[in-house]
Amino acid sequence: MNITIVGAGATGGYFGARLAASGLNVTFLVREKRAAQLREKGLVIKSVVEDLTLATPQIAINAEDIPACDLVLLGLKNYQLAASLPQLKVLVNGGAKILPFLNGVEHFEILAKELGQENVLGGVCKIISTLDSEGTIHHTSKVHQIIFGELEPTGKEFCLGLEQAMAKANFKVKYTENILNEIWSKYAFITVFSGVTSAGDLTTDQIYAHEATVKVYRRSLEEMKGLADAYGVALSEEFVEQNVEGLPKYAKGSTSSMHQDMRKGLFLEVESLQGAAIRLAGRKNMELPTIETLYGLIKPYEMGSIG
Ligand SMILES: NC(=O)C1=CN([C@@H]2O[C@H](COP(=O)(O)OP(=O)(O)OC[C@H]3O[C@@H](n4cnc5c(N)ncnc54)[C@H](OP(=O)(O)O)[C@@H]3O)[C@@H](O)[C@H]2O)C=CC1
Ligand SMILES: CC(C)(CO)C(=O)C(=O)O
Known part of the structure; x- marks a missing residue:
């Protein structure tokens, strides 16, 4: 080949x-x-x-x-x-x-x-x-x-x-x-993982240390699961809880590649992750208020340092 x-x-x-x-x-x-x-x-x-x-x-x-x-x-x-x-x-x-x-x-x-x-x-x-x-x-x-x-x-x-x-x-x-399930499962997870770490400038342990922050993480996962559903992709029933329970399993200081890129002042894939979720939700007349907030907080960094 x-x-x-x-x-x-x-x-x-x-x-x-x-x-x-x-x-x-x-x-x-x-x-x-x-x-x-x-x-x-x-x-x-x-x-x-x-x-x-x-x-x-x-x-x-x-x-x-x-x-x-x-x-x-x-x-x-x-x-x-x-x-x-x-x-x-x-x-x-x-x-x-x-x-x-x-x-x-x-x-x-x-x-x-x-x-x-x-x-x-x-x-x-x-x-x-x-x-x-x-x-x-x-x-x-x-x-x-x-x-x-x-x-x-x-x-x-x-x-x-x-x-x-x-x-x-x-x-x-x-x-x-069933590749669509794999694609959406990864997409839903990474949109939330990159979204909360980058928007909050937080590592996984810092998110997990605060109930209010875990709530943001859980809500974002719920919104993304709902979006997948709207596109005919049924993520597993455990998708939300498994990902929340996964937070303390990361090594201390772990974060997403988007958050690392943000710290280095590099371009960010915010449009294709959080931005795309908002566009896709719009097509189905849905709203994703938590994802929209994450998007708004990350967007200024899209082209690197906001200097
Ligand atoms: N890295 C990871 O751990 C993971 C990444 N992903 C995803 O995979 C995708 C790729 O990420 P990643 O591999 O990390 O990105 P990188 O930035 O490491 O690699 C992208 C490469 O593409 C090259 N490139 C850009 N435009 C062109 C072009 N027109 N022709 C030829 N080469 C080109 C760039 O080279 P240059 O600009 O120098 O020409 C660069 O070497 C992203 O969507 C990311 O989210 C998914 C899972 C894990
Ligand atoms: C979750 C991880 C580190 C590995 O797939 C990733 O893809 C990212 O942070 O962009």
Whole structure:
């Protein structure tokens, strides 16, 4: 199987390197700055599971230079998606299916509209990884899993083939017939987790220490569960309580990647998480007052420091 990774960052770079190490033909479609790093240092992963360096990863700057590609793994931030669409179109026109790992749900609609519903698969990844300024990917918890499945019945056969093709890679692979449930479950959780930590400038232990703050966390989860319901996705009955009970299980000082990005003055995915929830709720004539408050408190930081 020929795979193109679009966005060789913390997620795309990580899973792409592991797939290449398992023997698959992987090309990293990157921009100039990342290409220079990869040429100079290779693709370097420091991982709590197993370090890995691809000394000479296959790279391309233009999609036209990639001869044959069955699958594209999309590892961009949501705010980088629009600019990548022309390259994705070239790859899809060449026969590729797109498997996105972005957090959120709106990108599936954008990709389906731009590239054709039949060319887009459903996916989420579970990992905690970051890309440092030198281009090294740091994988800091033992979790490393991709979950995928078809959004259209016609995609099932391709997904089953994909599961087999990825079986030798050093990360967990799960195919599911109910990918929408995985996508929404992750989306509902991350919208709340990133929302409360970022809006409140709080770590998980700081949230858990105050009943009033746990109440905000619980209400946000309830609102997101209601939103999923409105879109025909029944999250588990335990979704809210399990996530609340999960708060004290994080190591002291734990927080979301959005909150970490906010502290560093980086761009935030607030539009595709909290903003999207408000838009989706609007389409169903629903209101999400707690999520709306979190959104309003994070929005000023969207483009980095508010200086
Ligand atoms: N990291 C994590 O632990 C997790 C992240 N996610 C989600 O995964 C998604 C990706 O996040 P993450 O991997 O952390 O992000 P990163 O910022 O680490 O990686 C994104 C990469 O995409 C590259 N890129 C951007 N635009 C293009 C383009 N047009 N063509 C080629 N490359 C491009 C960037 O390179 P450059 O700008 O230098 O060109 C960068 O290397 C997000 O939606 C995130 O929420 C989900 C679960 C866990
Ligand atoms: C919850 C976590 C750390 C891992 O999936 C994450 O995705 C995030 O904070 O953005």
